[in-house]
Amino acid sequence: MASTTTTTSGAIPALKLNDGNEMPMLAYGFGTANIFGKDDDISKLTAMAIKNGYYHLDSAEAYGNETGVGAGIKASGVPREKLYVVTKVVGTKGQDVRAALASSLAKLGVDYLDLYLVHIPFGAGSAAELQRLWAEMEAVQASGKARSIGVSNFEQADVEVVLQTAKTVPAVNQIEYHPYLQHGDLVPYLRSKNIAVAAYSALTALTSARPGPVDGTYAELAQKYGVAEGEVALRWVLDQDIVAITTSKSEERLQGYLRTLPSFKLTDEEIKRISEVGKQKHYQGPGEAYMRAKYCS
Ligand SMILES: NC(=O)c1ccc[n+]([C@@H]2O[C@H](COP(=O)([O-])OP(=O)(O)OC[C@H]3O[C@@H](n4cnc5c(N)ncnc54)[C@H](OP(=O)(O)O)[C@@H]3O)[C@@H](O)[C@H]2O)c1
Numbered sequence: 001m002a003s004t005t006t007t008t009s010g011a012i013p014a015l016k017l018n019d020g021n022e023m024p025m026l027a028y029g030f031g032t033a034n035i036f037g038k039d040d041d042i043s044k045l046t047a048m049a050i051k052n053g054y055y056h057l058d059s060a061e062a063y064g065n066e067t068g069v070g071a072g073i074k075a076s077g078v079p080r081e082k083l084y085v086v087t088k089v090v091g092t093k094g095q096d097v098r099a100a101l102a103s104s105l106a107k108l109g110v111d112y113l114d115l116y117l118v119h120i121p122f123g124a125g126s127a128a129e130l131q132r133l134w135a136e137m138e139a140v141q142a143s144g145k146a147r148s149i150g151v152s153n154f155e156q157a158d159v160e161v162v163l164q165t166a167k168t169v170p171a172v173n174q175i176e177y178h179p180y181l182q183h184g185d186l187v188p189y190l191r192s193k194n195i196a197v198a199a200y201s202a203l204t205a206l207t208s209a210r211p212g213p214v215d216g217t218y219a220e221l222a223q224k225y226g227v228a229e230g231e232v233a234l235r236w237v238l239d240q241d242i243v244a245i246t247t248s249k250s251e252e253r254l255q256g257y258l259r260t261l262p263s264f265k266l267t268d269e270e271i272k273r274i275s276e277v278g279k280q281k282h283y284q285g286p287g288e289a290y291m292r293a294k295y296c297s
Contacts, residue, residue, distance in 0.1 A: 011262045012053070015243055017171040018194040021148050023115065024084050025238055026257065027056035027245040029200065031063045031287075035249050045249060046072020050083070052254050058174075058200075058245045059108065060088035060119055061100055062291065066107035074109055085110055088119035088152060089137075092295050093129050097136035101145055116146035117174055120288075121158035123295040130158065131165040138168050148172065150196075153288055156189045163193070174198040176285055177242065178233070179205050179214045179278020187240075198243035201285050203233050209283040217270075217277055225264045228256060232266070236274050239266045 014022035028049040036042055042065045046057065050072065059069050066087060073083065085108060089100040105111060118137060124130040137149045150172030151162065162170065173190055175183065177199035190197055205214045206229050218229040225232070234257065237244045248254050266274075 011258055012056075013238075015196050015241065017148055017196055018169055019148050019171050021114070021171070023148070023172070023196065023198075023243055024056040025243045026054070026234075026261065027058045027084075027086070027198070027243065028054035028254075029058040029245045029247040030065055030069055031058070031060055031200075032247045035247060036063065036065055036068075042068025043071035043075060047075040048251055049254060050076035050078050052251060053258055054254065055082055056084040056086070056243075056245075058086045059104075060090075060117075061104055062088065062090050062119055062294075066104055070107050070109035080110055083110075084114045086115040086117065087113060088117040089133075090123055090291075090295055091118040091120050091130075091133050092123040093125045095123075095133065097133060097140060098143075101140050105145065112144060113146045115148045115150060115172060116140060117150045117152045117172065118154075119152050120291050120295065121151065121154045121161075122292060125296075127161045127164075130161050134162045134166055134170075138166070141168065150174065153291070155183070156186055159190070159193065159195070169193060170195050172196045172198050172243075174200060174245065176201045176204075176287065177237065178202050178209075178283075179236070179274050180209050180212065180281045180283035182275065182278065187242075196243065197241075198245055199237045200245045201287070202237045202244050202246060203230050204283060204285060205278065206230060206233055208285060209281070212283070213277050213280040214274055217274055221266065221270060221274075227260045227264060231257065231260045231264075234261060235264065235266050236271060239271050 012024045012026045046069050087104045140146045141149045148171040150170040152174035221232045222229045234244050
């Protein structure tokens with residue numbers, strides 16, 4: 001099972017992946033539609049996030065804003081080796097992964113990625129095609145241009161398809177994960193295969209899916225620890241050894257996370273309570289449906 005260790009960069013711990021690399025457990029993401037628009041805004045937000053200590057940057061070719069992220073990386077002045085740069089190939093039928101990677105690297109202005117993900121399993125259209133895409137991912141890792149490789153939005157059946165022919169087990173599965181979308185047995189399954197979990201949309205229960213059954217528990221725990229409810233939501237993820245990918249255009253909120261998240265932990269009983277109460281409601285954000293509509297014919 002993946003284990004937590006402490007990074008040299010300070011407050012944010014890192015998760016050790018199955019390939020020996022370490023992944024900072026709090027990321028700043030660029031796929032939140034209501035925030036990210038023009039390249040110049042992205043560049044400023046990227047530089048702002050990095051300046052505040054968010055070195056794990058979560059991008060994707062599908063977001064259409066890697067050029068802005070690259071400009072922000074450059075403007076930040078932080079050396080490349082201090083950053084943890086992630087992007088994603090969509091994973092459509094017949095897609096040339098090497099070409100997609102070359103394009104992403106050029107836009108991001110870096111010569112390697114820390115982590116490269118297949119964004120969706122359902123764009124490939126068949127098991128054989130998904131296996132071909134994964135073999136290409138293994139080839140780009142062997143080339144040194146992606147230090148770790150993984151997947152995103154994969155259910156157990158999708159991971160099983162990849163593992164049938166994989167030489168390298170995916171290091172990470174990045175999934176929507178919050179109390180209202182816990183994916184049944186997926187997380188224990190991923191752990192059994194030594195695949196780390198990264199969570200996006202961890203704040204859903206207090207943003208788009210509000211009101212709901214965890215509202216009271218979030219409020220109670222926020223009061224107990226003297227923190228914001230969003231920090232309880234992020235801690236629920238981190239305390240399960242799951243990487244949290246969030247985002248914000250508010251520097252104040254980002255600084256709050258870095259100040260507060262290292263200062264408290266939920267107890268096992270509190271983690272369980274949020275999980276149990278969360279199961280009373282099911283909510284999935286619009287991201288996956290958007291990707292299906294755009295990339296599946
Ligand atoms: N792999 C995939 O398919 C996939 C899909 C979706 C997302 N992602 C990645 O995950 C990243 C984060 O996704 P997400 O935005 O869904 O994550 P999130 O962490 O759940 O939500 C962040 C959003 O919540 C808002 N927020 C924070 N606290 C709030 C509060 N107390 N009340 C109201 N709003 C609040 C933030 O707005 P402010 O600006 O006001 O702080 C921001 O827009 C994306 O940018 C992307 O990198 C990946």
